[in-house]
Amino acid sequence: MSEPEVFALIASLVVGFIGWGWLATRGAMVDRRLWSTTDGRMRPGGGFGCLATIFAWFSIGAVLFYVLLNFAASDVKPDAKYVVLYLLMGYAFAAVNTIALRLYGWKVPDMFERRNRAAHTLFYTATLASVCAYAGANIGDGPGFYVVIYCAALAHLGLYTLVVVHAALNRTVYRILVDRDRGVAFRAGCMFVAIGAILGRAVAGNWTGFDAATGDFFRLGWPTVLFVSADTIVARVALSREIDGNLWVDRFTGVVYLLAAVGYIFMLGAPV
């Protein structure tokens, strides 16, 4: 490994360790101690913060391992140290994602102190969205790790822009964080995963230059705007006076978002 690659490895390790260690500490300090009663009954939402963190951690590993071992650059796939480098970079991006989720109003206390199950759903799905965006940046051949960072940053920038626009256009944030509506959290979370997957696909492929990568990002990633538009309409049409009043409608809509994203990605075919 070259010096810059070693630096990237150490930086990823530090960022990932701080970010995920912070979440684990928070969970251990608050959630683990008070998630159940002295007679063994679970508190509503208790322990889910830790579970969501653990699931997110394993999901990141599973998705990235699969992508790196099957679709990464030809010199990365057989080399364990490069697989580890890009895996750790993925964990670092996901750790930064938990900070960026503040743009949507989500904060760590929503997971642990407030034991908000809708916030757990949002955290988990937003982590998956970030992983999808990052995984796409690893697909194809390229000259070095910096193009992976560029493509992943581009995909995340698009993701966060749409997250902010979605927050501004809808009362979804309020429904998730204050109303604690799990259906709305699932629907919005699936939309973010769909957006992350499409943006990941938009930055995937063999590297031919910064201009080409940026051009592909806009050319292939524009349908993500449709998801935000569609969800803005759904959020108004499916508005319920009750909390979790449209649980199944929201779940169904979320699955439709995912299927639509998968359909679009298949329609595009393998990245070149």
Add this chain to the structure above:
Amino acid sequence: MLLPDDSTSPRMKPLTDARALFEIWAPVASPWSAWAKPALFTYLPEANSAPVERIPWTSAAALPLGSGRHAIVVDLPSVEGIACGLALAERGFRPVPLYNLTQGIGKEVVAVDPLIAALHEGAESLQALAIPDDAPPAFLLDSNRHVGVAAPSMFDNRWMVFPQDFPSARALTSAGIERVLVIRREGAPRVDLLSVLRLWKREGLASARFDPASGETIDLAMDTSLLAVFSAHLSMIFHGLRENAAGGFGGRVPVPQATSGGFA
């Protein structure tokens, strides 16, 4: 010991565990327990801590509860809020402690020990009361939460509340709550609580302030425009308080270091 006077209540087993204490103040059966803050319950009072000063809280009887479909926000200083919460528990409310501050190294800006000791000592009287599971909530706040100046080397544990710290108006109205009563002595509620009340008002849940000193109840009128909501939101984002990595608010104020650089 705090009021209400619990001299007649049966002696309970001594509380030895933070989890047991949290269980009493936030029983699983109460739907409002989901909003109880765990920060203070991760601490136990020191064994040699001084007994809490007895604070009479007799104004609960004067509360204008009307139809009884009220939620209450107790915004009184320090342990008086807990005393009020216990008095309200005797009137059928479920006290929900929302204290979100921590202890640390250095002199605390907001005193924590009295609150911890009061929660600990008040637990016995609370446990002795048979509060129904569907009892309306009385959210307990410390009106001193933002009072004080954080000097270097002090532990700045000033704190604030967010809309996420309370049930939404939708959750309250679906539980039959028609009005929120804020028990507060001095002036209008602080900006953090005001932003919560404003969001409730926007969703059709009115609020009023009850002054325990005068016994007066004043309807709270507030600007519910989007601009007011947005500016309050911005001021809460940039609140400048120190959040604790282990949950709650609290962090040591760094001591400025003398440098050897610069001009002589």
